[in-house]
Amino acid sequence: MKLLLDECVPQGIRQDFPQYEVSTVTEAGFKGLKDRDLLTQATGKFDVLITVDQRYRVSTEFKGLKDSYSCSCCQKKYY
Template sequence: MKLLLDECTPRRLKRDFVGHTVSTVDEAGLKGLKNGQLLRAAVGNFDALITVDQNIIHQQNLASFGISIVLLIAQSNSYQDLTSRVPQALDALEQIKPSEIVRVSD
């Protein structure tokens, strides 16, 4: 699965999504785009967006974009807090459907 790692998510998490092709927003040339622009640019190029931005689900009509979103919820956006969410995120990616939002937390 092709995953896009959002700007607000630590780049180091990229290594943790073993078995998937992961690009950061910067690597994909999408740095600085607002959420709607980012989602439009990601459609057709990525299967899912990995983010910690909890506002994204309230700001956009996500069903219209056709890209899945994995929302990592932790005490902070630090790698140390988020890495424990990766196994659950990997499990979710096995079953995620287009336009589906999956929240991953404790």
């Protein structure tokens, strides 16, 4: 499974997913993209986008990304 870490996610979280292929938005070449553009670029290339941005709105039209997940320790949404 390929995970994409949003710009607002602490880079240290990568260590929490050793069994997955993890890339940052910067590494993927998506730095600075608006939310909608980021989702468009990530769809088909990544399975999950992880963000702590609580203002993020995920449209149902982006079927290529998995469902969102909540972190039980901090109540942040993982998309």
